[in-house]
Amino acid sequence: ERGERNLSLQNIERIADTLEISLAELMKGV
Template sequence: MATKADILVRFGKRVRELRTERGYSQEAFADACELDRTYVGGIERGERNLALRNIERIAETLGISLAELMEGL
């Protein structure tokens, strides 16, 4: 079974991958999600355990469903 850190790191890598594919800088993405840039940086490094509301904000900003965001994790 994966540890908590493992899922946080995998989720962060997924967010970074999707963000860069869509051409967002970290700062522009954070603004679009209405989150602090340092918080988004922490997510992408696997240092943050996100609330569901913030996961939903990220998915909406990326223009994908929650299921698509979690794909491959």
């Protein structure tokens, strides 16, 4: 179960990083 929780946290971090990158790209595009 701990492993699953860790994976969830990693997924959230990856999503957050992806969103930040997307926002950065959008800002550059504008």
